[in-house]
Amino acid sequence: MKKFAVILGSAVLAISALLFSQAKPARLFIKNATIVPVVGERIEGGGILVEDGKIKAIGKALQAPADATVLDASGTFVYPGFIDSYSHFGLAEISSIPSTTDFREMGKENPELRAVWAINPHSVHFGTGRVTGTTSALVAPAGGTFPGISALVKMDGWTVPEMVVKEAATSFINFPMTPRPVGEGMAVQKESKEDVTSKLVEKIRDYLKEARRYLELKKLAAAGPDVEAPEYSAKYEALQPVLEGTLPVIISVEKAKDIELAIKFVQDEKLKAIFRGCAQGFKVADKIKQSGIPVIIDSLYTGPSEPEDGYDAAYRNVVELARAGVLISFSSGDSPAHGKDLPYHAAKAVAFGLSPEEAIKALTINPAKMFGVADRMGSIEVGKDADLLIAAGDPLDLKTEVKQLVINGRAIDMANWWETLYEKFKGRPEK
Amino acid sequence: MKPRIAAIGICAALLLSLSGWLPAAETAILLKNGQIITVSGETITGGDILVQGTKIVKVGKGLPAPAGAEVIDLGGRWIMPGSIDSHSHIAVEGEVNEMGALLTPEVDCKDVINPQDINIFYALTGGVTSVHTMHGSANPIGGRGISLKLRWGKSAEELIFVEAPLTSKWALGENPKRSNMTGAGPARYPRTRMGVEESIRDEFEKAKDYMRTWAEYEKKAKAARESKGKNPPPLPPKKDFRLEGIADILSGRLWVRCHAYQSEEMLSIMRLCREYGVKLVCFEHGLEGYRITNELVQYGVGVSTFADFWGYKWEAYNTMPQAAALCAKRGVLVAISSDDSERMRHLFNDAAKTVRFGGVTEDEALRMLTINPAKIMGVDRWVGTIEPGKDADLAVFNRHPLDPFTVCEMTMVDGTVYFDRAKYREERKKTEEEEKKKEPEKKDGGEV
Numbered sequence: 001m002k003k004f005a006v007i008l009g010s011a012v013l014a015i016s017a018l019l020f021s022q023a024k025p026a027r028l029f030i031k032n033a034t035i036v037p038v039v040g041e042r043i044e045g046g047g048i049l050v051e052d053g054k055i056k057a058i059g060k061a062l063q064a065p066a067d068a069t070v071l072d073a074s075g076t077f078v079y080p081g082f083i084d085s086y087s088h089f090g091l092a093e094i095s096s097i098p099s100t101t102d103f104r105e106m107g108k109e110n111p112e113l114r115a116v117w118a119i120n121p122h123s124v125h126f127g128t129g130r131v132t133g134t135t136s137a138l139v140a141p142a143g144g145t146f147p148g149i150s151a152l153v154k155m156d157g158w159t160v161p162e163m164v165v166k167e168a169a170t171s172f173i174n175f176p177m178t179p180r181p182v183g184e185g186m187a188v189q190k191e192s193k194e195d196v197t198s199k200l201v202e203k204i205r206d207y208l209k210e211a212r213r214y215l216e217l218k219k220l221a222a223a224g225p226d227v228e229a230p231e232y233s234a235k236y237e238a239l240q241p242v243l244e245g246t247l248p249v250i251i252s253v254e255k256a257k258d259i260e261l262a263i264k265f266v267q268d269e270k271l272k273a274i275f276r277g278c279a280q281g282f283k284v285a286d287k288i289k290q291s292g293i294p295v296i297i298d299s300l301y302t303g304p305s306e307p308e309d310g311y312d313a314a315y316r317n318v319v320e321l322a323r324a325g326v327l328i329s330f331s332s333g334d335s336p337a338h339g340k341d342l343p344y345h346a347a348k349a350v351a352f353g354l355s356p357e358e359a360i361k362a363l364t365i366n367p368a369k370m371f372g373v374a375d376r377m378g379s380i381e382v383g384k385d386a387d388l389l390i391a392a393g394d395p396l397d398l399k400t401e402v403k404q405l406v407i408n409g410r411a412i413d414m415a416n417w418w419e420t421l422y423e424k425f426k427g428r429p430e431k
Numbered sequence: 432m433k434p435r436i437a438a439i440g441i442c443a444a445l446l447l448s449l450s451g452w453l454p455a456a457e458t459a460i461l462l463k464n465g466q467i468i469t470v471s472g473e474t475i476t477g478g479d480i481l482v483q484g485t486k487i488v489k490v491g492k493g494l495p496a497p498a499g500a501e502v503i504d505l506g507g508r509w510i511m512p513g514s515i516d517s518h519s520h521i522a523v524e525g526e527v528n529e530m531g532a533l534l535t536p537e538v539d540c541k542d543v544i545n546p547q548d549i550n551i552f553y554a555l556t557g558g559v560t561s562v563h564t565m566h567g568s569a570n571p572i573g574g575r576g577i578s579l580k581l582r583w584g585k586s587a588e589e590l591i592f593v594e595a596p597l598t599s600k601w602a603l604g605e606n607p608k609r610s611n612m613t614g615a616g617p618a619r620y621p622r623t624r625m626g627v628e629e630s631i632r633d634e635f636e637k638a639k640d641y642m643r644t645w646a647e648y649e650k651k652a653k654a655a656r657e658s659k660g661k662n663p664p665p666l667p668p669k670k671d672f673r674l675e676g677i678a679d680i681l682s683g684r685l686w687v688r689c690h691a692y693q694s695e696e697m698l699s700i701m702r703l704c705r706e707y708g709v710k711l712v713c714f715e716h717g718l719e720g721y722r723i724t725n726e727l728v729q730y731g732v733g734v735s736t737f738a739d740f741w742g743y744k745w746e747a748y749n750t751m752p753q754a755a756a757l758c759a760k761r762g763v764l765v766a767i768s769s770d771d772s773e774r775m776r777h778l779f780n781d782a783a784k785t786v787r788f789g790g791v792t793e794d795e796a797l798r799m800l801t802i803n804p805a806k807i808m809g810v811d812r813w814v815g816t817i818e819p820g821k822d823a824d825l826a827v828f829n830r831h832p833l834d835p836f837t838v839c840e841m842t843m844v845d846g847t848v849y850f851d852r853a854k855y856r857e858e859r860k861k862t863e864e865e866e867k868k869k870e871p872e873k874k875d876g877g878e879v
Contacts, residue, residue: 096611096744125742303773307549310859311556311776337742340752344780347835397835398783418751418788430761431725 027051028409029064033073033390037380038080038364048078050386053409057382071411073390076403079360080379081135081155081387082395083367084342085296086250086276086331089126089137089155090119095335104143109207112238113148115139116167119160127416129332129339130155133389133402136377137339138169138331138367140250145204147172149238150250152371154387156407169371170274171242175253175262176200180306201261208269211236212243245272248370250296252276254305256283263291274370276331279305282317285324294370295326297362299333300345315352322358329367330359347396359396385409457484460846461496462825465505468832470512470794470801471816480510482823485845490817509831511797512817513560513824513842516775517735517804518688518715518768521550521564522579522590528567529574533619534634536599536676538574540564544587550772551583551590555850557776558826558839561592563808568602568690568715569609571627572634572677576600576688578808580824583849596809599680602690602715603627603700604746611744628699635707638677644668683710686809688735692746694719701730713807716770717758718750724761733764733807738781739788740774755799756789766804783833793833 028050035043035058047062048055064070093100102118119139129137135155141148150169157163178197214236221229241247253262254277266273275281276296281288288295297318304313321328330346332339346359368378376385386409393400405412460482467478467490481489481497496502520527524545529535544564554562565576578595605611607627609619621627651665679685687704691697691714704711714720717734718741720727727734739752759765767782769775782796791799805815813822823846830837842850 094742094745094748301773301777303553303776310855311553335742338739340739344835348777348780351836351838394835398780399787399833399835401787418753421749421751422753422757422789425721426757428722428725431729 027056027065027068028071028386028406028411029062029068030071030073030078030388030390030406031064033076033078035380036077036079036360038360039379039381048380048386048388050406050409053386055380055382055384055386058380071390071404076390076392077395078380079133079389079391079395080364080377080384081389081405081407082133082342082363083329083371083378084129084134084137084332084339085329085367085370086140086298086333087129087137087336087339088142088334089129089139089153089336089339090121090123090160091115091139091141092336093120093123093125095337103141105141105148108144109146109235110141110144110148111146111171111242112234113141114151114168115141115148116151116153116160116164119151119153119163121157121160121163123336124417125336125339126155128418129336129342130405130412131402131414131416131418132340132343133391133395133405134332134339134342135387135389135405135407136165138371140170140172142172142334143174145174145207146235146239147174149247152373154407155405156410156412165373165377166371168241168247171238171247171249173204173249173251175204175251175258175265177253178255178258197258197261201265205265205269208239208243211239215240215243242271243269245270248272248274248372250274250276254279256280259284260287263287263293266291266293278321279314279317280309281326282313282320285320285326288321289324289326293326294366295321295328296367296370297321297328297330297345297349299331299338299341300348301333301341312352315349318349319353322354322362327366327369328358329362329370343396344398347398350396356394356396459483459497459500460823461494461500461502462510463494463496463502463504465508465510465827466831467817468509468511468797469817470797471818477507480817480823480825482843482846485823485847486819487817487821487823488819490819505827508840509828509837510817511558511826511828511832512801512815512821513826513844514558514778514800515766515804515808515810515815516554516559516562516769516778517713517766517807518770519554519562519564519772519775520567520770521554521562521772521775522546522548523564526567527565528569530569532673533570533621533630534572534673534677535566535570535574536572536680537672538566539577540566540574541577541591544577544579544590546585546587546590550775551581552850553772554775555581555583555842555844556839556852558779558828558832558842559775560824560826560842560844561805561808561810561814562775563595563598563688563804565598565688566600568600568606571602571607571621571630572680573600573602575676575685578810580822580844581849582844582847592808592810594810594813596686597679597684598712598808599676599685599687600690600715601631601687601700603696604690604692605744606690624693624696628703631700632703634674634677635681638674638681641668641671641674642678642681680709681707683708685710687711688713688715690715692716692718693749694722698723698726701726701732705730712809713764713766715768716747718747718754720763721750721754721757724758724763727758728762733766733803734758735766735768735804735807737770737774738767738784740770751788752784753789755785756791759785759791759795759799760789764803764806765799766807767799768804779828779832779837779839780835783835786833793831796833 030048035046046060049057088103091103138150140150152166152169153163176197217230220227242249277298278295302314332342350359365378368374388406390404391402462480467475479494524543563578566574576598578592579590580592655662655664713733720734741750786796802815805811825843827841828837840852
C-alpha cells in the first residue's frame with residue numbers, strides 16, 4: 001500500500017506539473033486500475049485513456065500511447081466522479097454570517113434568479129467537498145415558493161464559466177408541507193379541519209396560470225397588432241421552459257399526503273419534475289414509481305419525519321423507493337461544509353438494505369439522467385467527460401481515502417483548507 | 432433542533448412494551464459467540480460475556496451458562512461497550528438555555544429531566560447507553576448538568592447516573608457574546624471575549640466574599656454554641672443561590688465543562704481556572720484544540736468534540752476533521768460527542784471518520800466513544816469497557832462498529848435490553864398488518 005502511495009504520489013506530481021504547465025490538456029493514461037464503470041462490467045487491471053477532457057478508450061489490453069502521462073493506479077479503484085444532486089456549494093461560506101451566504105433571496109416568488117450568478121468558485125467548500133469523490137454538483141438556490149434556477153457545475157475551475165455544465169439545470173418549487181396536527185399523540189385528530197395544504201397548492205397553480213396567460217398574451221401580441229403585449233416579467237419568462245416541460249423542476253416535498261398531491265399537481269401542470277426529500281416516500285413508493293418522477297434523497301443525517309415512522313425511517317425510505325423502482329439520487333443537503341458526507345449518506349442506506357451497486361448508481365448515472373447529462377457524465381464510457389475518482393478502497397467506506405480526482409480530464413490539485421491546517425499544525429513541536 | 436418529546440408513536444409504544452420481554456433484574460444472561468471489543472484489551476473472537484443482574488461478571492471463551500441463565504447467541508456479531516455521549520441536551524424538559532440572566536449556576540438540569548423524551552430511545556438505537564445532558568451555552572457560567580443512564584421507560588429519578596460527579600456548564604465565545612443572535616431582545620454585556628472572561632472572574636471574587644462571610648458566621652455560631660448562652664448567636668448572612676453555585680465551583684465540588692472553540696480563549700480560561708483552583712475537566716467542542724495540544728496535555732484537560740461538524744460560524748471555521756485525531760495522537764483525552772439528538776444516533780460512524788481523517792487506530796477511535804468520555808464524566812470505574820465488575824452496558828452490531836454498513840441491533844443498559852432491532856421490526860410488521868386490516872373494515876362500516 002505504501003509503495004502504491006509513493007508511485008501514485010509521484011505520478012500525480014508529475015501529471016500535475018505536466019498538466020498545469022501545458023495550455024492544451026495532455027493525454028492521460030490510467031493503468032492497472034480496477035475500473036468500476038457503473039454502466040457495464042467491472043474491469044480488473046484495466047486502462048483508461050483520456051484525451052481533451054474526454055474518455056477516449058477503456059480496456060484491459062489497452063496500452064499507453066507514447067506521449068501520454070501515465071498514472072499507475074495499481075491497487076486502487078476507479079469510479080466515475082460522484083454527482084451531488086443538491087447543494088449550496090459556492091453560495092454559502094459560513095452559514096451564521098449573512099455576508100457570506102447568497103443562496104436565499106427575499107420574497108417568495110423568485111423563479112428568475114440564477115445560482116450561477118452568485119457562485120464563488122474559490123469557496124473552501126469546493127476543496128473540502130470533493131475529498132470523498134464528488135466531481136460535480138447541482139448548486140441550488142433556496143427559500144420561498146420559487147427559489148430560482150440551479151446550476152450544474154464541476155467541482156474545479158478558475159472561474160464559474162469554466163466549471164459550468166449547465167447554467168440553468170433545474171427550476172424549483174417548494175411544495176407546502178402539511179403540518180403535524182397540533183399536540184402530540186394518537187388521540188389528536190389526524191387531519192386538521194381546514195385543508196391548508198390544498199389551499200397553498202392552489203396559490204401555486206394560480207401563479208403558474210398567470211405565467212401561462214402572460215406567455216399566451218405575448219405570443220398573441222407577437223402574431224398580430226390587435227393584442228397588446230403584457231408588461232415584461234422576468235419571473236414569468238423564467239417559468240416558460242418549466243411550463244413547456246423543457247426545464248426540469250425540483251419539487252421539495254416530504255409527507256406522504258403531500259407527495260400524492262404533488263404527483264397530481266405535476267401531472268395536471270404537465271411538468272418535468274424531480275422530487276426532493278420525500279421523507280415519507282416509503283408510504284407511497286408505488287405511486288411515485290407510477291408517476292415516473294425521480295427522487296433526490298436529502299441528507300440521511302436526519303431523524304424520522306414523524307415518530308410513528310420509526311427511528312430508521314430515513315434509511316428505510318431509500319430502500320423502499322429503490323425497491324419500487326424509483327430513480328433515486330443522493331445529495332449532501334443544505335450545508336456545503338458537509339458536502340464531503342455525500343457518499344456516507346449512500347453508505348447509511350446500504351447499511352439498511354440498499355444494494356451497494358444501486359447506491360453507486362444513485363451517486364453517478366442516476367443524477368446524470370435526472371439532469372439530462374447522461375450522455376456526458378455519470379459513468380466511465382468512451383466519449384464521456386473524464387470525471388474520475390481514484391480511491392484506495394470502496395468509496396462508500398468512511399475509512400477509504402480518495403487518492404486523486406480527475407475532472408474534465410485533469411488530475412486536479414487535491415489541496416484543501418483542512419489539509420492546509422493539518423500540515424501546519426502537525427508541525428508544531430510537541431513538548 | 433426540536434426535541435421530539437412524544438412518548439407516543441409506534442416506536443415509543445414498542446419500546447415501552449419491550450419491558451415485557453425483559454428478564455428480571457437478578458437473572459443471569461450469557462451473551463455467547465460474539466466478537467467482543469473490550470476496549471480495555473484485545474478484541475476476543477468467538478467470546479462470551481456473562482452478565483449477572485446489572486453487572487458484567489465474566490468475559491472469556493466457552494463460558495458455561497449458569498442454571499436458569501438466559502442465553503443470547505450473538506452469532507458472531509460485534510459487541511462493544513455502550514457508547515457514552517458526553518455532550519448532550521436530550522431528556523431535558525423545554526429549553527436548555529436560561530437566557531434571563533448572565534450567570535446561572537443556580538439552575539440544574541436534574542430538576543427538569545424528561546424521561547419520556549423519545550430521543551432517549553433514538554440514542555439507544557445508535558448504541559448509546561449513557562449521556563451527560565447539560566445546560567446550553569448562552570451563559571459564561573450556565574446551569575448544572577447531569578449524567579444519565581438511558582433506562583428508557585423508567586422515571587426521571589431512575590435515569591440518573593448516581594455515581595457521576597455533578598458538573599457546571601460554562602461557555603465562551605460567540606454564544607455568550609450572542610454574536611449570532613438577531614433581534615432577540617436588548618443587547619447585554621458581554622459583547623466581547625474580554626467581557627466573557629471578566630464576567631466569570633468578577634463573580635468568582637463575589638463568591639469568595641460570600642464564602643468568607645459564611646465561614647465567619649459559622650465560626651461565630653460555633654463559638655456561640657460553645658459559650659453555652661454567654662455569647663448570643665449571630666444572625667446568618669443572606670442566602671444567595673447563585674453565589675452558592677459559584678462556591679460549589681470554587682470548592683471543586685462541580686466538575687467544569689467549558690464550551691469553547693478558539694484556542695487562545697481556552698488558554699485564557701485555563702489560566703483563570705488554575706488561579707482559582709477550579710476543576711476544569713473538559714472543553715466542549717474545542718474545535719481549535721489541535722493547536723494547543725501541548726497546553727491541554729500539560730493542564731490535563733480533555734476535549735469533547737465533533738468528528739467533523741464545522742463551518743457553521745466563524746469560531747467553528749478554523750478546524751478540520753483531522754482535529755480529533757491530531758489531539759488524540761498527541762495525548763489529549765478526546766471524546767467524540769454529539770450535542771445533537773440526530774448526530775448521537777451515528778457516533779460510531781463519526782468515530783470511523785477519525786480513522787480516515789487524521790489516521791487514528793480503530794482502537795483509539797472506539798475509545799473516543801467509550802472509555803474516554805467515561806473518564807471525562809468521571810464514571811470510568813463503572814462504564815466504558817467490557818470487563819468483569821463493570822455495568823452491563825453493551826451494544827451489539829451486525830458488523831464492526833466502524834464498518835460503513837454497520838447497524839446497531841441491540842442495546843443493553845445495566846443488563847436490561849432496551850432496544851432489540853429484530854423485535855422492533857417484528858412488532859412494526861404486526862402493527863402495519865393490523866392497520867391494513869382495519870382500513871377496509873372502516874370502509875364497510877361506512878357503506879352499511
